[in-house]
Amino acid sequence: MHGFGEDQRWTLARISDLIARMFHTRYTLRGTAYLLHRIGWSVQVPAHRAVERDEQAIATWRREAWPAGKR
Template sequence: MSLLQQARPATALDAGPAAYGWSEDQRWTLARVPRLIGRLFHVSYTLRGTSYLLHRIDWSPQVPAHRAVERDEDAIIAWRTETWAKVRG
């Protein structure tokens, strides 16, 4: 797969699973990626082949690349400085 061909799956993966109908969670699993590739390119990949492809484009399955949309950085900082400081002693 050429660099140009690799850019399209990477762009699709960046859009996230919800963009392709998987809204129950925000993780790309190894089982989902070959189904996405099948939709986009009309080819089939095995799980092992998909794993090799993901590693070639610097992706790993089941590891979210982005933080949750609901993440509140201010609340996290406050918790670390106040609550965690008390717990640590």
């Protein structure tokens, strides 16, 4: 993808560099953020979850222990 690996994040610096390469126009990082905001893009932060996370145990805790603690 445009010289960046599949597992890489799209930072403002990379987007600015791509705009410069494709359109021969340089923007500052703030200018790039402004352009992206104007076209409706927003910051996306990946959710980091522990490998050991047990979804079944979490669901059980939410259903049983959490309501008891709220009383």
